[in-house]
Amino acid sequence: MHTIIEPFRIKMTEALPITTRDQREAWLASAHNNVFLLNAEDITIDLLTDSGTGAMSARQWAAMMLGDESYAGSISWHRFENTVREITGFKHIFPVHQGRAAERILAVTRLKSGAIVPNNSHFDTTRANIEYAGAQAVDLLTLEGQDIYSSRPFKGNMDIVKLAHLIETKGPKNVPFCMITVTNNACGGQPVAMENIKAVKEILKKYHIPLVIDGCRFAENSYFVKEYEPGFSGRSLLEIAQEMFALADAATMSAKKDGLANIGGFFGCHDDEWAEDFRNMLILTEGFPTYGGLAGRDLEAIAVGLKEALEYEYQRYRHATVEYMAGRLIARGIPIVRPAGGHAVFIDAAAFCPCDYPGIGLVNALYLEGGIRAVELGSVMFGRRLLGTTPDEIAAPRELIRLAFPRRVYTQSHFDYVIEVLDVVWRQRDAIPAYAITKQAPFLRHFTAHFARGESRKASFS
């Protein structure tokens, strides 16, 4: 059979609002043209993020009913710990309320001011927590990974020549640990090859620098390794994940991604001293080490979800969905980042509609045309503001928008609808207006900024 189907059927439904263009015009205007300020009930297809937005399985809901809410040493904790240990092999495992809690505690317990932490690409919360601890977060993406139109596999890899050079020039003592993020979210959800993780580990071993894996999408990465890296086709996703984590000294994880849960995460490590420091800070800010800020039922949902994420048929369907949409957009000439990432399709908004803040223009056009919510990853999110100079802002290197795929939520016909909406917007791209920022916060401005609609390109050029 060539048709890859959703490997599940639907037991419970949730109504999608079907809205009119007039309604959407009014709602977007009252949200100051920022889709973050819309009510979710006014959105038909929500592709804002794949984080915590997945649908849980009947097995996960059933497991939640077994949640043991004992404060210490609950049965749910043991199930969670056993599953995480089976996958990662870590001696010490700690639940946390989400990925950034693990990052924060790791950063405050292991980093001193002036320390350097390399990564293939730091995710924004990882970078923020490292910088908050006074350390420096350095991205070491390969040149290939920086080229959005190269369709080479494993564009999420770390540049190992740059890694060796960084350690040599800065001194290994100033690098308390090195991270690698799978898949590489900040560079478009691109996967990292096992060979690359092994090469990173080899270099680090020479200098006795621990490797910390940011494993948020470890199961999606395992799928890419199985399908596209020579020598892995006969291995199960679980075996591939185990081989990967065996290379690591520690890992941070957001269960809102490949835990297939709506909340949660964990930290795992081998070193007793790291564990002792982590535990003490965990008790201070998250909770007792056998629940770490989660309910017993959350631990149950994650224990089941982590294993479901490693089911081959599930990953095959997920990958096929992303590829399906990417292929149809490419066929229409729509400029997207290639190859399609593991959890999202990224559109090059600068090529789509070159105007001021093109990502905002495109995101808003998708909402107005079809009630779809995407997110800008361009100068509004990553541009650097300068105070008291002209111009007062440095544009981001790229103007992308992201259509993230919530797990097990939308069917192929939903994606056909998204493709049709994009097709209409693409054909009318000259009518997409520029936007100007009229109000903004001093940091993380994209969440709350207000925008004013300017002239469309067509109008201003004619």
Ligand SMILES: *Cc1c(COP(=O)(O)O)cnc(C)c1O
């Ligand atoms: C989401 C994410 C995080 C942070 O996890 P939260 O659960 O959102 O706190 C860290 N790293 C990567 C790569 C992520 O995608």
